[in-house]
Amino acid sequence: MGKPTGFLDYKREDIHERDPKKRVKDWNEYTLPAPDSLMERQGARCMDCATPFCHIGMEINGMTSGCPIHNLIPEWNDLVYRGRWKEALDRLMKTNNFPEFTGRVCPAPCEGSCTVEISEPAVTIKNIERAIIDKGFENGWITPRIPGSRTGKRIAIVGSGPAGLAAADQLNQAGHTVTVYERADRAGGLLVYGIPNMKLDKGIVERRIDLLRQEGIEFVLNTEIGRDVSPEQLRAEYDAVILCTGAQKQRDLELEGRDAVGVHFAMDYLTVSTQRLLGSQVPDEKYIDAAGKDVIVIGGGDTGADCVATALRQKCRSVVQFGKYPKLPGSRTPDNMWPELPNIFTLDYAYEEAAAVHGEDPRQYSVQTKKLVADADGTLKELHTVQMEKALNENGEWVMQEVLGTERIWPAQLVFIAIGFEGPEQPVLSAFGVKTTANRRVATASSSYQTNVDGVFAAGDARRGQSLIVWAIREGREVAAEVESSLSAVPAAVGQ
Incomplete structure (x- = not known):
């Protein structure tokens, strides 16, 4: 090649x-x-x-x-x-x-x-x-692909992230009638409200959604299953239901001062920032603005980096990102050989920007946050940390321990918690009666997307946990194939 x-x-x-x-x-x-x-x-x-x-x-x-x-x-x-x-x-x-x-x-x-x-x-x-x-x-090579005929089968998909969209696309092209339910005001899930515009322009997402609409997929927005539409109604009206609700329950920190004004989940910050950018109605009391503030991001991943980039665009006074692990090496180590994903140091777009604006990479490594401190009005004013190091304990095990004398106080009026996700939010899953695993994911049989509830399937982060967009697309394609197979011998829903 x-x-x-x-x-x-x-x-x-x-x-x-x-x-x-x-x-x-x-x-x-x-x-x-x-x-x-x-x-x-x-x-x-x-x-x-x-x-x-x-x-x-x-x-x-x-x-x-x-x-x-x-x-x-x-x-x-x-x-x-x-x-x-x-x-x-x-x-x-x-x-x-x-x-x-x-x-x-x-x-x-x-x-x-x-x-x-x-x-x-x-x-x-x-x-x-x-x-x-x-x-x-x-060049106009991408045009609507309208299915030549319809099977009469109807599928409801809950969630319009990449897994839900991929499943909808596959099933629609197979001739089924697909309706996607989304609780937000725009379709796309985390593609819209979890990834900042500077990484993925929302016009590109909307272009794809418009194309899917032209191909026959219906999107029902501002609709929460269990509140606006019942699971029983979906199961009665559709031949199959696919849960693609994601894994959006954010992992929290149990720290002294966590309830101070100015401490937020990272995804909440990214969401309201994009909503305001796109012209959605965001009340002033819910909008989070980093302008003129000292910002600290707790968590060393991509979501944290996106918070850094967002704060820079809001003209923060300073921004620092804490990671609990040491700085990664510049090249592969013997325990990270090809063809594994290289676990090496890189300079993400956000860090290039911070270095250009504030003169240095904002990342701090091996940092443990000890507490958050508010002023008399309950507003965050500072954050206390200590450096950590890897050491052998009395049992010969490698552990992270505090380094004496490295305590530090950081000025901060905004702190964003970006330490990952616990799993799917449970209300929708409970409403459908689907079983979950010990780690709160939707339980399905091995190599299957079928839940314990007949006709109800699950895919994407809701099933496998927080993961990559390509895994979501793969799950969406595979759950569509499984639903297609299950429907091949099942009559269409009554009255359709």
Whole structure:
């Protein structure tokens, strides 16, 4: 695939980014469109490696390796190299319902398992994927695919994140009538309110939703199952129900001072920021503004980074992000070998911006928050921490322990908690009567998406826990196939 000597002839070149000092002044995407010549040259680096690991889509040591949706990566890399973009698009769409999303916000585990990555920087798979789908829309190659006939079967999907959208797309194309219920005012789930606009422009999400609508999918917004529509009503009116509610119950911190004014969950902050940007009605008392404030983000992941970038655009006075682990190494360690996802130090877009605006990377490592302190009015004023280090305890086990003399007080008027998610919110699951696992996820049989309730299925983060967008798309596609199979011998709902 690609040019036989391409990986030797060309170095990796990533797509260009806007200047960090300039892009923090707006909410537009921080990346720039890539010229065809750059992507064709990068496609040439895809070597004829005989057994491509880039699309194995499996977990190794708890981390994703390769593409979970098994994209035919070498094939469309080769087609891009040869300038056959339309064919590359056709090949890409065979496996991925929404490349415009994954090409922007997926962490690209495919690149970690790229064969070139054994000794050289990986092929820019993610960038090429984005370039293919963007060109498809620009050239009018992406048009509504209207099913030629309808089966008479009706499916309800609860939740419009990537899992729900993928399931809806697959089932609609199979000729079933699909209705997607979403409690927010816009469809897209975390694609809209969990990912800032500078990473994924909401016009791109809306473009896809509009396309799905044109293809026959109905979206019912501002509707919460169990409050506005009962589970019994859904089960009576539809032949199958798929729960794609996500894993949105945020993990909290039990700390002294947690109830101080100015302490918020990260996702709440990102949500209201995007709502205000998109013109949704956000009461002033619910809006969270970092302007002129000292901001601290607790949690070292992507959601925390997005909080950093958002606070910068709101013109915060300072911003720091705490991580509980040591700084990652600059290259793979012996216990993190290819084709595992590289667990190495990187400079995310948000950290480049913070360094450009405030002069330094905002991340602090091996930090333990001890308490939050409010003033007499109950408003947050400072945060207390101590440094941690890895050490052997009396049983010969490695543990994290406090380092004496490293206590520190940080000024803070805003703190965002970004330490992950516990699992799905339970009210909807309880209303349907579906069983859950010990870790609060929807329980299904092994390699199945069927819950204990007849005709009710589950997919995405609600079933597997907080995960990547590509896993959500894979689950959406697979639950659709299972529902399709289950409906093949079942009559349509009464009266339909």
